[in-house]
Amino acid sequence: MRITELFDNGEFVVTAEVGPPKGIHLGHLVEEAKEHLSGITAVNVTDNQSSVMRTSTLATCAMMKQAGLTPIYQATCRDRNRLALQSDLLGAAALGIENILCLTGDHTKMGDHPGAKPVFDLDSVSLLYTASQLEKGYDLAGNELVGEPPKFAKGAVVSPISDSVDAQLAKMERKVMAGADYFQTQAVFESEKFIEFMERAKQFGKPVQLGVIIPKNAGMCKFMNRNVAGVHVPQYMIDELAADKERAKAGITGVEIAARIIKECRPYCQGLHIMALGWEAKVPELMKLAGL
Amino acid sequence: MLITELKANEVIRAAISGKVFVLNCHGCREIRFPEHEADAFQAELTAEGIVTGIFTTEYICNDENLSVILQPHAAAIQAADTILVFSCGVGVQTVAAMYPGKRVVAACDTYALPGFQGVTPLEHDCKQCGECYLNLTGGICPITACSKSLVNGQCGGAKNGMCEVDPSMECGWERIQKKLTALGRLDVLTKAPVQLRNYATDDLVNK
Numbered sequence: 257m258r259i260t261e262l263f264d265n266g267e268f269v270v271t272a273e274v275g276p277p278k279g280i281h282l283g284h285l286v287e288e289a290k291e292h293l294s295g296i297t298a299v300n301v302t303d304n305q306s307s308v309m310r311t312s313t314l315a316t317c318a319m320m321k322q323a324g325l326t327p328i329y330q331a332t333c334r335d336r337n338r339l340a341l342q343s344d345l346l347g348a349a350a351l352g353i354e355n356i357l358c359l360t361g362d363h364t365k366m367g368d369h370p371g372a373k374p375v376f377d378l379d380s381v382s383l384l385y386t387a388s389q390l391e392k393g394y395d396l397a398g399n400e401l402v403g404e405p406p407k408f409a410k411g412a413v414v415s416p417i418s419d420s421v422d423a424q425l426a427k428m429e430r431k432v433m434a435g436a437d438y439f440q441t442q443a444v445f446e447s448e449k450f451i452e453f454m455e456r457a458k459q460f461g462k463p464v465q466l467g468v469i470i471p472k473n474a475g476m477c478k479f480m481n482r483n484v485a486g487v488h489v490p491q492y493m494i495d496e497l498a499a500d501k502e503r504a505k506a507g508i509t510g511v512e513i514a515a516r517i518i519k520e521c522r523p524y525c526q527g528l529h530i531m532a533l534g535w536e537a538k539v540p541e542l543m544k545l546a547g548l
Numbered sequence: 549m550l551i552t553e554l555k556a557n558e559v560i561r562a563a564i565s566g567k568v569f570v571l572n573c574h575g576c577r578e579i580r581f582p583e584h585e586a587d588a589f590q591a592e593l594t595a596e597g598i599v600t601g602i603f604t605t606e607y608i609c610n611d612e613n614l615s616v617i618l619q620p621h622a623a624a625i626q627a628a629d630t631i632l633v634f635s636c637g638v639g640v641q642t643v644a645a646m647y648p649g650k651r652v653v654a655a656c657d658t659y660a661l662p663g664f665q666g667v668t669p670l671e672h673d674c675k676q677c678g679e680c681y682l683n684l685t686g687g688i689c690p691i692t693a694c695s696k697s698l699v700n701g702q703c704g705g706a707k708n709g710m711c712e713v714d715p716s717m718e719c720g721w722e723r724i725q726k727k728l729t730a731l732g733r734l735d736v737l738t739k740a741p742v743q744l745r746n747y748a749t750d751d752l753v754n755k
Contacts, residue, residue: 360703363695363713374696377745381700385742396744415704423725427701429738434700442704485707 258409269527273300298326307367332361337377349406357411388435412436415486416453441467442486447520465527474498515545552656566629572604573635637674644687678749686727693720
C-alpha cells in the first residue's frame with residue numbers, strides 16, 4: 257500500500273519512525289514496532305541516522321513488512337552514489353516496499369565515523385528526480401529498465417521552523433518539481449509558526465505531515481535548542497517540563513505537550529509524523545490524547 | 549594548475565541580460581585561457597551593440613587591486629545590466645562580491661590540472677569542477693560554500709544561519725538565497741531544472 261492513496265482519500269496519515277540497531281538482532285525492534293505502532297499507518301525506518309552506522313535500512317524494512325507493518329524506506333545520499341541508490345530503490349520495490357523518503361542526509365562529520373567519505377553524489381532533489389525517472393522506466397543515465405517499472409510514494413522533508421524558512425520553501429518547490437508526493441516536517445513545537453509556514457506551503461498542493469517529538473525533559477529541549485537545526489522549544493514549554501520532574505519522567509507532560517501541538521496544527525496539515533526517539537510505547541497514548 | 553574553457557555561447561546568452569560589460573582575466577600564467585573563442589564571442593556581442601565596454605586585465609581575484617583598476621571603467625560598468633566575466637571561478641566570485649547589485653555572469657568553466665595551483669586569496673574558492681554553477685547561484689559557489697557541495701538548494705542543517713558541520717561558516721545556500729532575493733532573481737534557482745553533477749568533467753585532460 258502506498259500512503260499517497262490514503263492522502264488522496266483525504267485520510268489524516270500518521271507515521272512514526274524507528275532506527276535500526278548497531279547489530280544484527282532486529283527481532284526486538286520489530287516486536288516493539290508491532291506492539292506500539294500497529295495503530296498507525298506506516299513506520300519510517302531511518303538510514304544511518306545522524307551519520308551513526310547501523311544495520312541496513314532495507315533489511316529492516318523487509319523484516320517490518322514480513323511482520324505485517326508498512327515500512328517507509330528512508331534513503332539518504334550521504335553513503336551511496338547514484339548507482340547504489342538506484343539499485344537499492346529497485347531492490348525496495350522488488351520487495352514490495354513502495355513508500356520511500358528521500359533525504360540528503362547529515363554530514364559524515366556529525367556521526368560516529370567522522371573520517372568517512374561523504375558521498376552526496378545526489379541530493380534530496382536529484383534523488384526524488386531519480387525515483388521519478390525509475391517510475392517512467394528509465395535509469396538516471398536514460399537506459400531502459402527491464403519489465404514493469406516500479407511505483408513509489410515519494411516522500412521528502414522540510415524544516416518549517418528553520419530560521420532559513422525562505423530557503424526551505426525554495427527547496428520545497430524544487431522537491432515538488434522533482435516529483436515529491438508528500439512531505440514530513442522537522443519537529444514542531446511552535447504551532448503558530450507551523451501554521452504560518454503552511455499558509456505559504458499550501459501553494460504546492462502536496463500533503464504535509466506535521467513532525468512531532470515527545471519532549472522527555474527540560475535538558476533534552478535545551479540540548480535540541482543548542483544543537484539541532486530547525487528545532488526550537490519555547491521557554492514556557494521547557495518550564496512546564498521542569499515544573500514537575502516526576503511527571504515529565506513518566507512521560508505525562510511530554511505527551512500532553514505533543515498532543516496539544518497536534519490538536520492546534522491538525523486543521524492546517526494532512527498528517528502526523530511522530531519521532532518517538534525511544535518512547536515508542538507512548539505513541540498509543542499520544543494518539544488517544546490527540547483524538548486520533 | 550587550472551584551465552578555463554568557454555561555456556557554450558547559448559548558455560552564456562541565456563544567462564546575460566541587457567547591456568553587458570566584459571571583463572577578461574589573463575592572470576596567472578599557468579592558466580590556459582580560451583582567448584580566441586572569447587574574442588570571437590565578444591566581437592559578436594559588440595556587433596549587436598549591447599557591449600558597454602571590454603577590459604582585459606590580470607589577477608582579478610585580488611579585490612583591492614581590481615577595485616583600483618576598474619575605476620576608469622566605472623561609467624561603462626554603471627551603464628551595464630550584466631558584468632560578463634571570462635576568468636576562473638575565483639575571479640567571477642570576486643567580481644560578484646564587489647558588485648552585489650549587478651548580474652555577474654561566468655562565461656567559463658574551470659577545470660583542474662595536476663600540478664602547482666595558482667596563488668589565490670582565501671576569501672573565495674574554486675574547486676575547478678568543470679561545470680561552473682555561479683550563474684544559477686548569484687555568483688556564490690555552492691561547491692565550495694556548502695559543506696555538502698549541494699547543487700539543488702539548502703539542506704536542513706543550518707542553525708541560526710550557520711552550517712552545522714562548521715559553525716564558524718555561514719550556510720552557503722542561505723547566502724545564495726539572500727543574494728538572489730536581493731537581486732529579485734530567486735526564480736533562477738527555483739525554476740532551474742534538477743541539477744546533477746557530472747564527475748566525468750572533473751578533469752579536462754581525461755574528459
